[in-house]
Amino acid sequence: MKVAFKTLGCRLNQYEMDALAATFKENGYEVSENGDGADAIVVNTCTVTNQSNQKSRYAISHASRQNPDAAMVVTGCMTESHLEQLKSKFPKAIIIDNKGKSGIFQSVDSLLKTGHADLSDKDYDLFSYQSFTEMFHTRSLVKIQDGCDNFCTYCIIPFVRGRAISRRVKQVIDNVKEVVALGAKEVVLTGVNISRYDSEGVKFSGLLKRILEVEGDFRVRISSIEPDSFDDQFFELIGHPKLTPHLHLCLQSGSNRILLKMRRMYTISEFLNIVDRVRAKDANFNFTTDVIVGFPGETEEDFQQSMEIARQVGFGHMHIFKYSVRQGTRAERMSDQISDKIKTERSKQMHVLAEELQAAYRSKFDNTSQRILVEKWKDGKASGYNDYFIPMEFETNDKIRNRFELVKANVKNFEDA
Numbered sequence: 050m051k052v053a054f055k056t057l058g059c060r061l062n063q064y065e066m067d068a069l070a071a072t073f074k075e076n077g078y079e080v081s082e083n084g085d086g087a088d089a090i091v092v093n094t095c096t097v098t099n100q101s102n103q104k105s106r107y108a109i110s111h112a113s114r115q116n117p118d119a120a121m122v123v124t125g126c127m128t129e130s131h132l133e134q135l136k137s138k139f140p141k142a143i144i145i146d147n148k149g150k151s152g153i154f155q156s157v158d159s160l161l162k163t164g165h166a167d168l169s170d171k172d173y174d175l176f177s178y179q180s181f182t183e184m185f186h187t188r189s190l191v192k193i194q195d196g197c198d199n200f201c202t203y204c205i206i207p208f209v210r211g212r213a214i215s216r217r218v219k220q221v222i223d224n225v226k227e228v229v230a231l232g233a234k235e236v237v238l239t240g241v242n243i244s245r246y247d248s249e250g251v252k253f254s255g256l257l258k259r260i261l262e263v264e265g266d267f268r269v270r271i272s273s274i275e276p277d278s279f280d281d282q283f284f285e286l287i288g289h290p291k292l293t294p295h296l297h298l299c300l301q302s303g304s305n306r307i308l309l310k311m312r313r314m315y316t317i318s319e320f321l322n323i324v325d326r327v328r329a330k331d332a333n334f335n336f337t338t339d340v341i342v343g344f345p346g347e348t349e350e351d352f353q354q355s356m357e358i359a360r361q362v363g364f365g366h367m368h369i370f371k372y373s374v375r376q377g378t379r380a381e382r383m384s385d386q387i388s389d390k391i392k393t394e395r396s397k398q399m400h401v402l403a404e405e406l407q408a409a410y411r412s413k414f415d416n417t418s419q420r421i422l423v424e425k426w427k428d429g430k431a432s433g434y435n436d437y438f439i440p441m442e443f444e445t446n447d448k449i450r451n452r453f454e455l456v457k458a459n460v461k462n463f464e465d466a
């Protein structure tokens with residue numbers, strides 16, 4: 050039997066779908082990201098912006114049209130924020146929320162074999178996913194944490210992912226050892242707010258140190274991280290041969306006044322202090338980031354401060370979001386909402402700057418030898434990311450995949466992120 054998966058949103062959603070697909074595969078199912086001929090389709094939704102909701106609804110409708118006979122399972126963050134809407138729009142769909150997500154194999158397997166979906170979630174938790182490698186991604190995602198207690202005023206995530214919870218240290222280390230033993234070359238640590246990891250008295254830097262001590266030829270990448278709770282031990286680990294010189298450090302705004310309105314847990318000088326301490330150990334260290342433009346009350350001056358901090362840091366890549374009202378968040382009730390016209394104009398300006406900074410950052414690597422983890426090979430070209438998280442390609446007739454290659458790179462070898 051065949052099960053298809055459609056995942057939207059963050060790395061955590063990707064991790065959960067990859068792990069579920071691995072469980073289905075291990076139990077004799079054909080798994081795919083294409084719904085043709087599938088007996089069941091699992092859509093893992095996202096609700097972080099209005100656009101994510103639209104994309105999630107479209108993914109479900111499209112999959113149902115593409116394969117009306119398949120059992121439709123809808124899970125993910127939209128099941129927590131828009132349950133009634135999903136129920137009325139997709140009455141035939143089986144809806145399983147984030148808490149029951151890790152039990153989807155049992156539910157779908159019983160549905161396809163007995164016609165009855167066992168939806169009881171008595172023995173599943175947020176971490177009971179199996180280890181896997183090379184499912185839909187070459188890099189091996191490892192979930193270390195879920196939920197968030199920060200309640201930034203624009204963010205819906207604490208309402209859909211719940212309160213912060215950390216996976217036990219031993220479970221994480223065993224997961225890393227398993228995927229490395231299965232051949233993983235890159236381990237990507239993921240969660241909702243991983244800098245707040247805290248289990249059995251072990252904080253994020255303590256866990257990271259233990260992961261870096263695991264034997265094997267692999268590298269560790271930290272997915273998105275909040276610029277708070279960085280301790281001295283973390284800075285000591287910068288430069289470790291296994292730790293990739295790249296952090297996706299979420300800035301959101303360059304104005305302290307707006308950071309306060311967002312209820313972010315740092316100031317601009319604290320953010321820049323992290324950048325300086327890390328760059329003191331590796332001047333080429335790659336910082337990528339998320340920035341919101343058009344947050345309620347954002348003046349032209351605040352916006353120009355965001356542009357200025359972006360220039361100062363020289364981000365290697367920027368995700369730019371136009372502020373999107375999320376129902377139920379504190380920012381929704383703020384009176385000084387910004388017009389779409391201004392949001393669009395600021396987003397355009399920030400995208401132009403982001404392109405310039407990205408090109409300037411990548412040019413530093415011109416004609417230098419880079420270690421690439423090859424993820425794809427096509428028409429005589431292999432492609433993947435270097436340690437600094439720059440997408441690269443080089444010519445070879447060797448159909449390699451999931452292997453490190455040391456290669457001389459230049460700008461034209463780079464492909465867009």
Ligand code: SF4
Pocket residue numbers: 197198199200201204205206207241242275
């Ligand atoms: S830290 Fe803020 S933005 Fe990030 S998930 Fe938590 S509430 Fe949302």
